[in-house]
Amino acid sequence: MDHLAKNIKEAIGSHGAWKLKLKTAVTMGYCDLPVTDASCDHDCNFGKWLHSPNFDAETRMGAPYRVINRLHAEFHKCAGSVLDLATSGRGPKATALLNGDFTQQSEKLVRGLQK
Numbered sequence: 001m002d003h004l005a006k007n008i009k010e011a012i013g014s015h016g017a018w019k020l021k022l023k024t025a026v027t028m029g030y031c032d033l034p035v036t037d038a039s040c041d042h043d044c045n046f047g048k049w050l051h052s053p054n055f056d057a058e059t060r061m062g063a064p065y066r067v068i069n070r071l072h073a074e075f076h077k078c079a080g081s082v083l084d085l086a087t088s089g090r091g092p093k094a095t096a097l098l099n100g101d102f103t104q105q106s107e108k109l110v111r112g113l114q115k
Contacts (some may be wrong), residue, residue, distance in 0.1 A: 010045065
């Protein structure tokens, strides 16, 4: 498996695990991950790889890279919002966001990565 395919496969798996982590945060009202970290698309392994110097300027300007970069950022922004609601006592709103926009963002990111 080439490096690109390996990183994409790992990204799909690790970002899929976010829903479980967020569900747990909603249930517990707590998470050991700060909201700012969850919101940052540069801190996860995929984000570090995506924003690394592995990609030349031409690739970064291409539509596939830009779309994945945008979808990944939107995914993390939504994850941060869910976590913020969950850890500030707004569980029902966190659940609604988790089952609505977060699930949609996650599905869009996975579809984009699979392309």
